[in-house]
């Protein structure tokens with residue numbers, strides 16, 4: 001995470017006092033970090049897989065409202081169907097090959113270790129500064145995940161008939177739970193629900209949610225919630241802390257606020273900011 005963030009910051013030197021689209025930058029950063037973490041030395045191959053997954057995401061989003069006739073779809077394939085089938089097969093093959101290689105490396109004892117000591121130090125430093133500052137990084141992250149949840153809904157299949165208030169939900173029904181709707185419900189969050197206010201989390205989740213802690217679920221809930229929670233939060237904190245040590249930034253006048261869903265919530269026209277190098281005052 002640290003090495004990839006450093007590479008990104010090195011690139012940013014060319015953009016000092018200029019406009020840069022941080023949405024593109026963070027896309028590159030996160031795919032590089034996950035590729036290196038998941039695939040180790042094969043991370044370039046991993047990045048290729050993420051590019052293919054991004055393409056799949058576009059195909060899925062573009063086809064989500066297409067009506068399919070059962071059976072006929074098997075014989076009549078659109079160019080999107082053919083492309084996504086090819087992508088799926090290539091991704092599956094690459095994964096299988098990499099897993100085999102990793103298995104062999106593990107047996108030979110060739111897999112890298114991680115710099116855990118430095119991580120421990122960094123996170124401890126953050127936990128300490130949380131205590132003293134009014135707005136902590138966790139509050140900012142939570143508020144961003146509340147207002148702009150990357151996953152706009154989670155689904156569950158109901159195993160047996162249940163009653164939810166006045167509604168009876170029959171068995172086998174698929175229920176879509178809208179993260180967006182719950183995260184923006186004024187009865188839970190208050191009338192300022194549409195404002196970006198990290199301080200709403202200052203006194204904990206129960207206070208922020210009017211005692212409905214399950215109303216905040218950017219990573220889903222229950223035994224099948226996201227396995228990448230700690231990974232993503234750590235990644236955000238590491239990258240942000242490294243960025244903020246070097247830069248202050250303001251939104252560029254060219255920025256147009258337009259969140260859209262392309263499998264995950266994304267800024268349609270990017271996020272253009274102006275980077276100002278930060279020179280900390282010596283005490």
Ligand code: HEM
Nearest residue numbers: 150151154155218219220221224225226227228229231232
């Ligand atoms: C900000 C970043 C992320 C968000 C907001 C997010 C959100 C989610 C959500 C809402 C779910 C569905 C959970 C549910 O149905 O209850 C999910 C599932 C999952 N996520 Fe994430 N995720 C993020 C990053 C990651 C990362 C970095 C990884 C991998 C390292 C990851 C791996 C997974 C997996 C494997 C599942 C399926 C879990 C299961 O079905 O048991 N996620 N994620």
